[in-house]
Amino acid sequence: MALRDCGMASSRAKSVAGAGAESQVGQLERQARRSSDRPAKTAGAKAGERERLRELQALDLLDTPTEERFDAVARLAARTFRAPIALVSLVDEDRQWFKACIGLEVRATGREVSFCSHAIEHPEEVMVVEDALKDPRFRDNGLVTGPPHIRFYMGAPIRGPGGSVLGTVCVIDRNPRSVEPGDTAIMHSLARLVEFEIVLRLLAHEQPLDLVSVGDVQALDAMSRMRFWEMSRDMLCIASTEGYFLDVNARFMQVLGRDRNQLLETPFIEFVHPDDRDATLKEVAKLQSGLPTISFSNRYRCQDGSYKWLEWTATPLGDTLYAVARDVTQRRKMDEDMRQIQGALERSNQALEEYAYLVSHDMREPLRAVISRLDAIMEDHADALPENAVHHLDRATRAGTRLTHMIDNLMEYARLGKAEPPGDAVTDLGQVMDNIRSSLNPLLEERGAKLIVGDMPVLPGDPARIEMLMQNLVKNGIQSVSDGAPRIKIEAAEEAGWWNIDVSDNGRGIPEVNRENIFRMFQQIHPEQLGGSAGIGLAVCRRVVEQHGGTIAVLRSDPATGTTMRVRLPSEVVV
Amino acid sequence: MRRATQGEVREGHEDGLVLLVEDSPDDAYAFRRAMKSLHPNCQIRVASTGEQAMAWIEDGLQPDVVVCDINLPGASGLEMLSRLRGSKGRVLPLVAITSSRMRRDRHLSREAGADLFLRKPDRLADWAGIARQVCQLVFPVEAESGVVT
Numbered sequence: 001m002a003l004r005d006c007g008m009a010s011s012r013a014k015s016v017a018g019a020g021a022e023s024q025v026g027q028l029e030r031q032a033r034r035s036s037d038r039p040a041k042t043a044g045a046k047a048g049e050r051e052r053l054r055e056l057q058a059l060d061l062l063d064t065p066t067e068e069r070f071d072a073v074a075r076l077a078a079r080t081f082r083a084p085i086a087l088v089s090l091v092d093e094d095r096q097w098f099k100a101c102i103g104l105e106v107r108a109t110g111r112e113v114s115f116c117s118h119a120i121e122h123p124e125e126v127m128v129v130e131d132a133l134k135d136p137r138f139r140d141n142g143l144v145t146g147p148p149h150i151r152f153y154m155g156a157p158i159r160g161p162g163g164s165v166l167g168t169v170c171v172i173d174r175n176p177r178s179v180e181p182g183d184t185a186i187m188h189s190l191a192r193l194v195e196f197e198i199v200l201r202l203l204a205h206e207q208p209l210d211l212v213s214v215g216d217v218q219a220l221d222a223m224s225r226m227r228f229w230e231m232s233r234d235m236l237c238i239a240s241t242e243g244y245f246l247d248v249n250a251r252f253m254q255v256l257g258r259d260r261n262q263l264l265e266t267p268f269i270e271f272v273h274p275d276d277r278d279a280t281l282k283e284v285a286k287l288q289s290g291l292p293t294i295s296f297s298n299r300y301r302c303q304d305g306s307y308k309w310l311e312w313t314a315t316p317l318g319d320t321l322y323a324v325a326r327d328v329t330q331r332r333k334m335d336e337d338m339r340q341i342q343g344a345l346e347r348s349n350q351a352l353e354e355y356a357y358l359v360s361h362d363m364r365e366p367l368r369a370v371i372s373r374l375d376a377i378m379e380d381h382a383d384a385l386p387e388n389a390v391h392h393l394d395r396a397t398r399a400g401t402r403l404t405h406m407i408d409n410l411m412e413y414a415r416l417g418k419a420e421p422p423g424d425a426v427t428d429l430g431q432v433m434d435n436i437r438s439s440l441n442p443l444l445e446e447r448g449a450k451l452i453v454g455d456m457p458v459l460p461g462d463p464a465r466i467e468m469l470m471q472n473l474v475k476n477g478i479q480s481v482s483d484g485a486p487r488i489k490i491e492a493a494e495e496a497g498w499w500n501i502d503v504s505d506n507g508r509g510i511p512e513v514n515r516e517n518i519f520r521m522f523q524q525i526h527p528e529q530l531g532g533s534a535g536i537g538l539a540v541c542r543r544v545v546e547q548h549g550g551t552i553a554v555l556r557s558d559p560a561t562g563t564t565m566r567v568r569l570p571s572e573v574v575v
Numbered sequence: 576m577r578r579a580t581q582g583e584v585r586e587g588h589e590d591g592l593v594l595l596v597e598d599s600p601d602d603a604y605a606f607r608r609a610m611k612s613l614h615p616n617c618q619i620r621v622a623s624t625g626e627q628a629m630a631w632i633e634d635g636l637q638p639d640v641v642v643c644d645i646n647l648p649g650a651s652g653l654e655m656l657s658r659l660r661g662s663k664g665r666v667l668p669l670v671a672i673t674s675s676r677m678r679r680d681r682h683l684s685r686e687a688g689a690d691l692f693l694r695k696p697d698r699l700a701d702w703a704g705i706a707r708q709v710c711q712l713v714f715p716v717e718a719e720s721g722v723v724t
Contacts, residue, residue, distance in 0.1 A: 361646065361674065361675050364674055365599060365674060368601070368602075368674060368695070368697050369599065369601035369602075371697055371698065371699075372601060372602075372604075372605050372697075372698065372699040372702075373601065375698055375699030375700060376604075376605075376608070376699055379699065379700075401697065401698075404697050
């Protein structure tokens with residue numbers, strides 16, 4: 001189970017470390033007196049055999065006393081298959097030696113009669129011989145024709161933590177048998193169990209220095225992995241799909257404040273927050289069907305009754321789940337706080353926008369009434385009024401008109417706030433300028449203004465907002481001219497991924513100190529200016545430009561020649 | 576849209592009857608002033624709510640055009656427009672006016688059945704443009720022949 005995973009990982013590690021292993025092999029060749037008298041094998045196979053024997057020796061299993069951990073597996077094998085003989089057999093250079101042995105008196109046989117030697121040649125397969133007398137490989141074998149009279153053999157290869165095949169766990173019968181479905185899978189599991197015990201035995205001995213001196217880096221790897229399990233900052237566990245933890249690491253216990261027994265003896269679903277149980281069971285069912293869990297979160301109850309948010313990844317392997325969890329309680333809380341702040345911000349923005357509409361309609365109404373009544377007095381009674389009264393009326397009307405413009409601009413600015421990003425919309429700037437020319441026609445005529453438009457590009461952007469931008473710039477230019485006919489010139493040029501759109505006027509210019517803050521709300525360039533855009537116009541411009549990933553600035557300004565504003569917009573869609 | 580074709584006898588109001596539905600006395604004043612200066616003999620009835628306007632029509636008032644503020648208290652102007660459009664078919668010209676700058680108003684007015692959608696101007700003088708467009712609906716022949724400009 002854990003071991004299968006572990007074994008697979010180590011064999012991968014081995015192949016990666018292959019080049020490094022070569023020199024160790026050379027060393028060992030000299031010191032280990034390995035003869036080359038074994039017949040007809042390729043050099044690669046010979047090197048593989050050397051490597052295998054080296055790992056087997058390094059593990060210090062051969063010729064050692066029996067150990068309960070391995071005997072237990074052999075007993076389990078014998079009981080499971082009701083077999084008279086069960087072995088944990090290690091294949092040495094010229095013999096096989098039994099680390100565990102049920103039903104045989106001897107602890108070793110020659111390699112030439114060994115069934116297991118055959119079995120280890122296919123490390124991924126369980127070897128089955130249903131009737132040795134009918135198998136050409138074995139019918140003349142001394143172990144078949146003489147004691148112990150083997151007829152049936154089933155053996156699964158065992159790998160060491162370094163990835164080499166060490167031998168097998170096998171069952172033997174004196175009568176021919178046929179295997180039933182599932183038998184080989186059980187055999188496989190027994191082999192994994194032996195592999196597990198080999199690693200545990202290594203850890204129990206804790207002799208890393210000795211191991212290094214033997215040069216067995218890979219055995220050390222296995223220990224490192226086990227330490228990794230225990231020391232991990234992540235919560236690691238192995239669980240059964242039946243709903244129990246089979247093992248948990250130290251961190252797992254630490255986060256939940258629970259001890260191992262408690263965790264292993266209680267169905268894990270009982271630790272899960274009641275509201276998360278259905279989702280958890282669903283996720284386990286998904287795992288049972290063989291699909292991994294990539295990201296799943298649920299709440300686990302700690303010993304002190306509090307809950308922790310755990311974020312899981314898990315991989316199923318048969319009925320076993322290998323899972324990693326991370327305590328994300330803190331992060332979830334921060335996310336939640338963030339969401340609340342964001343929600344509050346959105347609500348306040350919404351309130352602001354609603355307020356802007358109210359302002360637009362409800363405040364505009366009485367203001368319009370004021371202006372139109374003032375107009376009525378002027379139209380009907382101007383002749384009857386003293387000159388200074390007419391003057392006052394005129395100033396009052398202009399101020400009122402300016403206030404309506406401010407309200408409209410404020411509206412526009414508020415509306416921009418909730419505008420969608422421009423996406424992949426495209427704007428024909430020439431078309432935009434045509435539209436502006438016709439909508440501003442009354443103003444152009446009134447001021448005798450000239451609008452000169454050069455070659456205009458088609459560029460990415462939302463046409464409605466780009467029109468708002470350009471219209472504000474043109475109006476702003478016209479209003480900057482106090483004496484004579486305004487002359488507004490629009491030019492566009494491409495420069496390294498940007499469109500430079502320059503809007504020039506022949507107005508009064510903008511004092512140096514004001515060139516940045518004119519883009520803020522309610523900043524007027526010329527406060528005395530009547531009917532002006534009241535400082536919101538350029539704030540609207542900046543908002544539009546920024547929404548399109550561009551910039552706006554005063555390019556040059558001079559009281560004698562006027563001002564040029566430069567808008568830079570990306571010539572490709574901003575992703 | 577109603578067309579005063581030759582030989583048709585206009586019922587009742589020789590000089591045209593305009594029903595204005597408007598809750599703002601200031602806008603009603605501005606509208607009346609502009610209409611009168613353009614067409615001194617036209618009659619203008621002002622209802623301050625949609626309900627009142629509907630009641631008048633049910634009582635037999637036969638306006639030549641209905642001009643309606645779509646931001647009315649009570650039953651909204653839009654609702655009144657669609658009810659009128661429903662009961663009067665295409666015969667009665669309907670004009671929606673508003674001071675709001677919301678872009679969807681034009682679309683909503685068209686949907687409710689308005690023939691014209693006009694924004695209320697800020698300046699008194701600009702009401703003349705509104706009056707001109709309304710008159711074109713009431714006196715199409717004269718308007719087209721240039722009698723009224």
